[in-house]
Amino acid sequence: MTTIAELAEDRTVEGVYAVGRKERRRTRNGQPYLALELVDPSGRIEARVWSDVELLDRRFGEGDAVRVLGRVERFGGKLQVQVRALEAAPDADPASMAPAMRRDADELDGFLEFLAGEIAHPGLAELVAGFLDDGALRASLRALPAAGADGHHGYAGGLLEHTVGVTTLCRETAQLHPRLRHDLLVAAALVHDVGRTLELERGPAFRQTEEGRLLGHVHLGLRLIEQRAGGLDAALRAELLHAVASHHDRASARTAEASVLYHANQLDAQAATRPVGEG
Structure with a gap:
C-alpha cells in the first residue's frame, strides 16, 4: 500500500x-x-x-x-x-486513517499537565484540573484538530498540540511581563478551545456536530467553563470567560490577559500554517 x-x-x-x-x-x-x-x-x-x-x-x-x-x-x-x-x-x-500529528502525544500530554501544575490560584487550579481529569475530554484533545480539517493544526491531535502551544506562549509572555496575572492567563489558555471537543466529530472528516454548526466552539466552550467554574470568585470567573470569549476577536479584548491570549492564539495558528522559505 x-x-x-x-x-x-x-x-x-x-x-x-x-x-x-x-x-x-x-x-x-x-x-x-x-x-x-x-x-x-x-x-x-x-x-x-x-x-x-x-x-x-x-x-x-x-x-x-x-x-x-x-x-x-x-x-x-x-x-x-x-x-x-x-x-x-x-x-x-x-x-x-485520519491525518495525525508528527509530535509525540504522550510528551505533549505531559507538558500539558506541567503547565496546569504551575497554576497557584486554588480556584483556577481546581477548574483546570477538573478538565484534565476528564478522560473523554483528554481523548478528544488527541483525536481532534484545532480548527477542523481545513484549518490550522488540521489533524488528529492538533487540538492538543495547539493548546500546548498557545499556553506555552502565554506562560512565556507572563514571565516577560510580570504585571500580567500568570494564573489567569495560563488557565484561560489551557481551556480556550475546550469547545472544540463538542463542535467537531472525530476523523477522518472531522465534521461539525449539529450543535457545533449552530453555536460554534467559543460559545460551547464558555458553556463548559461556566458549568465547572461555580467555585470561582464572580469577578475572576468573568475575566476568565471574557478572555476565552474574545480569543478570536481582538477588538473585544478588554483586559491585558485577554489581548495576550488573542495574539498567542493567532501566532500559534499562523506559525503552523504559513509557508516558510527554503534554506
Missing part, C-alpha cells in the same frame, strides 16, 4: 484510504464527477472520479474507508489522484 506522503507525479496509486470529503459536481459540459479528498495518517490529497460516477457514488460516503486504484497527476500546481477503480473497504477503520 502506498501512503499519501509517498505519492509522486505519474505514479500508480493502490491502497486503502479514508474519504475526508466527498462532493458531487458537474463539468462545464454538465457531466457529473466526484471531487474527493483522500486521507491517511501521513496526509491528504485531492482525488477525482470521472467515470462510472453513478455506480461508484452509491458505493461509499464521506468518512468511509475505500480501496483505490488510480494514478497521480499534477493539476493547478498540486498533486491529484485520477481514480480508475474504487470500492468500499468495510474491514478498515476510517478513524484510524
